[in-house]
Amino acid sequence: MSFELLAEEGGARRGRLSTAHGPIDTPAFMPVGTQATVKALIPDEVAGLGAQVLLGNTYHLALRPGADRIARLGGLHRFMGWNGAILTDSGGFQVFSLDHLVRVSDDGATFRSHLDGSEQRFTPESVMAMQRELGSDIAMAFDQPVAWPATPAAARAAMEQTHRWAVRCLDDERAPGQLRFGIVQGGFDQELRRESAHMLGALPFDGFGIGGLSLGEPKALTFSLLSAQTAILPRDRPRYLMGVGTPADLIEAIVRGVDMFDCVLPTRIARNGSILTRGGRINLRNHRFIEDPAPPDEGCDCYTCQRFTRAYLRHLFMAGEILGHRLASIHNLRLLVRLVGQVRDAIGGGRFDDLVTSLREQWVQAPLP
Structure with missing residues (x-):
């Protein structure tokens, strides 16, 4: 594994992570392909937006169509026709958020499928085995998150379970060329967050997920814990x-x-008729766009904004046309990939502070600690 740190400015970092399916220039935004698809888009379109890596979800793919079936069909890259890197989440968040009756032991978690109610069991070893079958470039360790507002006692219990499972994930067989990331937890307590970072940071993971944040807690707390x-x-x-x-x-x-x-977010709000713009999020179903000849977002270089108007997208959504979902998704994803790319290019080049000041004025609603 090679993670090359190319530049730093303040706390920000520009780097490059090498994977079996090509490099990932960081900072990087990963479009979500939970069910082996970025909703409404084909892989070439996603690559054309500038994405180098996608996210797949072990929980959903294990339940349908099955990690073993995907393996028999040549692995996740071939199955979904994506040539870039893939990171697979372990499914821990889904296990603990979709089934409120989940039963946890040191061995693993027993839960009921959201599809058919069948009993399922995930262990650290089974989750890593499924990710080997999927053939992802980056496999996440199995973790136990907690929901806001979890007590420190509940957060500690889940954190310690996450730590024990992380060690077992590392001890399990590694697929050739597959990177493994641990996930730090700690709930909403500063000391637990530090403890988790110290403990997992000492383990030989190839990288680290920071889980269990932005789950309803105040934004200031999110970034303080981060x-x-x-x-x-x-x-x-x-x-x-x-x-x-x-x-x-x-x-x-x-x-x-x-x-x-x-x-x-970018594809979910797109399906509901909303787009991200430099003036904030707008709902194109609103009547005020019925004769608006402006592009969805002035200054955006995406296909949608270069070819179509707000009035046209509103028409598509009001008529229930799938093209509306596609065009809005293309724009929203391109905006985020481009935004992160602009910040990445500025790190170490003497423009970073000015760019961040400008972007904060545009996007950040209130100062954060």
Whole structure:
């Protein structure tokens, strides 16, 4: 594994992570392909937006169509027709969020499938085995997150379980060329967050996910907890803030030393008729756009903004046309990939502070600690 740190400015870092399916220039935003697809888009379109890496989800792919079936069909890259890198989440978040009756022991977690109610069991070893079958470039360790507002006692119990499972994930067989990331937890307590970063940071993972944040807690707390962990995690390995992807959050996390991100936001809001713009999020179903001849986002270089108007996209959404979902998704993903790319290019080039000041004025609603 090679993570090359190319430049630093303040807490921000520009680097390159080498994987079996090509390099990932960091900071990087990863479009989410939970079910082996970025919703409404084909792989070539996603690559054309500038994405180098996608996220797949072990929980969903294990339940349908099955990790073993994907392996027999040549692995996840061939199955979904994606030539770039793939990171697979371990499914821990889904196990603990989709089944409130989940039963946890030191061995693993027993839960019921959200598809058919069948009983399933995930262990650290089974989760790593499924990710070997999928053939992802980056496999995440099995973890136990907690929801806001978890008590310190509940957060400690889940954190310690996560630590024990992390060791077992490392002890399990490694697929050739597959990188393994641990996931730091700690709930919403500063000291637990620091403890988790110290403990997992001492283990020989190839990188680290920062999990269990942006789950309803105040934003100021999110970034305070994030700063506590990035200050401790090893400098020579990538940090991945899981499930975070608003423009404001990306900017603030990069400033605090985060290298990778994923979020369903851009495609989820696109399906509901909303797009991200430099003036904020707008809902194109609103009547005020019925004769608006402007591009969805002035100054955007995406296919949608170069070819179509707000009035046309509104028409598509009001008519229930799938093309509306596609065009809005193309724009939202391109905006985030381009935003992160602009910040990445500025790190170490003498323009970073000015760019961040400008982007904060545009995207961040209130000052953060």
